[in-house]
Amino acid sequence: MSRIFKYSFIFIWSAFVLTPLSWALVTSFKPPAAVNNGATFIPWLQFQPTLDGWKDITGISGYANLFPPLINSATVTFFATLVSLTFGCMAAYGLSRFSYGWKHYKNPDIIFFFISQRIMPPAVLAVPFFILLKTLHLLDTKLGLVLVLTSGLMPIVVWLLVDFFNQLPKEIDEMAMLEGCNPFEAFVRTILPLSKPGLTVAGMFSIIFGWNDLFFALVLTFTNVQTLPVAVVALNGTVTPFWTLCASAIFSILPLIGLAFVVERFLSKGGFAGAVR
Amino acid sequence: MKGSTVNLNLHNVSVEDEREVILKDITFDFKPGKIYVLIGRTGSGKTSLMRTIAGLIEPTDGEIYLGEERLDEVPIWQRGIAMVYQQFINYPQRTVLNNVEFPLLRSGISKADAKVQALAMLEKVGLTEFKDRKPSQLSGGQQQRVAIARALVRNTRVILLDEPLMNLDYKLREQLREEFRILFKTTSNSVTIYATTEPSESLFLGDELLVMRQGRIIQHGKPNYVFENPSTIDVAQIVNDPPMSILDGEIKGGRVNIDGSINFEVPNHLKSQPDGKYKIGMRASEVILGGNMSNSEEGSVSLAEVSGSETLLYVKLRIGEVVLQLEGIHDYHIGQRVVISIAPERIFLFNMDSTLCAAPGN
Numbered sequence: 134m135s136r137i138f139k140y141s142f143i144f145i146w147s148a149f150v151l152t153p154l155s156w157a158l159v160t161s162f163k164p165p166a167a168v169n170n171g172a173t174f175i176p177w178l179q180f181q182p183t184l185d186g187w188k189d190i191t192g193i194s195g196y197a198n199l200f201p202p203l204i205n206s207a208t209v210t211f212f213a214t215l216v217s218l219t220f221g222c223m224a225a226y227g228l229s230r231f232s233y234g235w236k237h238y239k240n241p242d243i244i245f246f247f248i249s250q251r252i253m254p255p256a257v258l259a260v261p262f263f264i265l266l267k268t269l270h271l272l273d274t275k276l277g278l279v280l281v282l283t284s285g286l287m288p289i290v291v292w293l294l295v296d297f298f299n300q301l302p303k304e305i306d307e308m309a310m311l312e313g314c315n316p317f318e319a320f321v322r323t324i325l326p327l328s329k330p331g332l333t334v335a336g337m338f339s340i341i342f343g344w345n346d347l348f349f350a351l352v353l354t355f356t357n358v359q360t361l362p363v364a365v366v367a368l369n370g371t372v373t374p375f376w377t378l379c380a381s382a383i384f385s386i387l388p389l390i391g392l393a394f395v396v397e398r399f400l401s402k403g404g405f406a407g408a409v410r
Numbered sequence: 411m412k413g414s415t416v417n418l419n420l421h422n423v424s425v426e427d428e429r430e431v432i433l434k435d436i437t438f439d440f441k442p443g444k445i446y447v448l449i450g451r452t453g454s455g456k457t458s459l460m461r462t463i464a465g466l467i468e469p470t471d472g473e474i475y476l477g478e479e480r481l482d483e484v485p486i487w488q489r490g491i492a493m494v495y496q497q498f499i500n501y502p503q504r505t506v507l508n509n510v511e512f513p514l515l516r517s518g519i520s521k522a523d524a525k526v527q528a529l530a531m532l533e534k535v536g537l538t539e540f541k542d543r544k545p546s547q548l549s550g551g552q553q554q555r556v557a558i559a560r561a562l563v564r565n566t567r568v569i570l571l572d573e574p575l576m577n578l579d580y581k582l583r584e585q586l587r588e589e590f591r592i593l594f595k596t597t598s599n600s601v602t603i604y605a606t607t608e609p610s611e612s613l614f615l616g617d618e619l620l621v622m623r624q625g626r627i628i629q630h631g632k633p634n635y636v637f638e639n640p641s642t643i644d645v646a647q648i649v650n651d652p653p654m655s656i657l658d659g660e661i662k663g664g665r666v667n668i669d670g671s672i673n674f675e676v677p678n679h680l681k682s683q684p685d686g687k688y689k690i691g692m693r694a695s696e697v698i699l700g701g702n703m704s705n706s707e708e709g710s711v712s713l714a715e716v717s718g719s720e721t722l723l724y725v726k727l728r729i730g731e732v733v734l735q736l737e738g739i740h741d742y743h744i745g746q747r748v749v750i751s752i753a754p755e756r757i758f759l760f761n762m763d764s765t766l767c768a769a770p771g772n
Contacts, residue, residue: 307486311492
């Protein structure tokens with residue numbers, strides 16, 4: 134009974150998630166008639182697929198070119214994730230292994246402080262960030278956007294990795310220190326190699342949040358650094374046909390889907406099996 | 411300094427926090443080339459003492475010297491101390507060979523030399539054929555041998571072994587215990603400190619026994635001496651497994667009287683003791699099953715436990731409970747009536763404040 138329930142749930146959920154995506158994918162290849170003259174679903178059978186929508190967003194038809202925004206998004210997301218992971222994993226390791234605090238504020242409070250930055254609505258931060266970047270002459274620059282995104286991604290990384298490091302036996306780093314590693318070397322040589330699953334998860338979250346950021350990119354960049362979500366929204370504001378909009382939607386999520394397939398193998402369980410029995 | 415033979419001195423080392431005393435005034439001089447066994451119950455401070463020596467716990471008071479060097483002021487990674495944990499701690503992402511090479515490489519030895527030394531050590535611990543495997547692909551005993559090999563390969567001045575056999579099964583424990591003795595005696599000129607809760611292990615491995623209780627060393631000496639002359643009832647309980655049975659009794663008019671029930675003539679080793687009330691201790695292996703003399707008493711079995719090739723019999727007497735260790739496997743049921751006898755010449759006599767008055771053989 135529970136098996137039937139489980140598979141029914143998986144089926145319904147998959148349908149819920151995949152139907153809009155499949156619909157968008159199919160529509161991106163439709164000619165105008167296949168959209169305007171009633172619903173069609175199956176390419177070649179109900180309509181002859183065309184690449185018009187895709188030509189519209191890749192600069193071939195001269196309508197729009199999403200490649201420059203794609204490169205901007207990729208650059209900004211990559212560096213924001215890199216900075217967040219680099220410093221976030223060190224912060225998380227410190228919070229996992231050492232005790233900090235002042236009076237009755239201890240490690241859990243510091244961790245909550247990190248994650249509390251995600252609780253704040255982005256709109257609250259928009260004006261301060263705008264003024265800050267303006268003062269630093271970083272408005273409409275990739276560096277400015279990287280810094281702002283990092284401030285949002287780092288808390289996620291720290292929050293996820295503290296929990297991950299807590300599960301790694303402390304005795305491994307102690308052993309490394311007894312065998313001649315200082316605390317930083319113990320972290321880099323013994324804990325980091327065991328942390329691939331945790332780093333992968335934290336990295337994926339960072340990339341997803343960074344890649345999908347619309348709000349800060351919209352507020353803090355204008356013409357020089359247009360990211361993909363902003364470019365897609367900009368298409369929507371014009372008289373863009375459905376098939377082109379669907380192509381742009383699929384185009385904007387394709388890199389993430391590809392990445393998900395690549396990193397899936399890092400998420401296998403038992404990353405630190407054999408450390409402690 | 412590496413591998414050189416220097417004493418490890420602890421002077422009044424204490425570790426305390428606002429809630430509890432973890433170690434209190436530990437003063438001891440550990441000499442190289444000897445195996446010191448720390449024995450005590452769980453929570454007695456054995457692991458804390460080792461972690462303090464290793465630098466993983468900071469002493470709140472006292473000093474630790476390795477030769478002339480003030481060890482407690484040296485960072486952990488520069489102390490040159492090897493430690494083997496209860497759990498089998500290895501680097502899971504490295505092969506067995508890389509695990510053993512790691513501490514050598516960290517100490518600045520060339521890769522080629524490290525490999526030669528690591529392979530030699532793997533041969534000593536019998537793991538050569540597993541050198542390319544990951545620790546997770548080995549059995550528990552083999553994993554612990556990798557950890558031992560890592561500890562020994564650097565030839566450090568101090569080796570700390572924190573109940574390394576605890577998580578192994580009985581047979582493997584016995585086998586590794588034999589191997590340890592040979593390994594440590596033949597390969598190490600270090601100060602070797604071995605923590606255990608098992609008296610048999612301490613008697614087998616130790617050159618010197620340190621009995622710990624509540625963060626203090628309560629007695630130390632040659633294992634046999636401590637075993638034969640426990641300074642207090644606590645020591646007697648710790649160094650005997652199963653624990654020594656203790657009954658209230660008195661010496662009066664040349665006879666030993668245990669709660670008015672068991673009565674026998676004062677044996678030779680207690681002859682010099684004045685009349686008065688005492689606590690009387692008996693090892694489980696020295697309580698006799700059967701008998702019909704005045705040194706006998708009938709009781710009922712409260713627990714029968716088969717341990718290896720022995721049977722432990724807990725017998726509830728009117729005057730208290732005694733434990734008997736019987737050779738072979740016997741079938742007793744709870745409540746069964748049995749008669750036990752005390753061997754007068756084998757009893758220990760303690761004052762009412764628990765300190766030893768007389769032991770058999772003295």
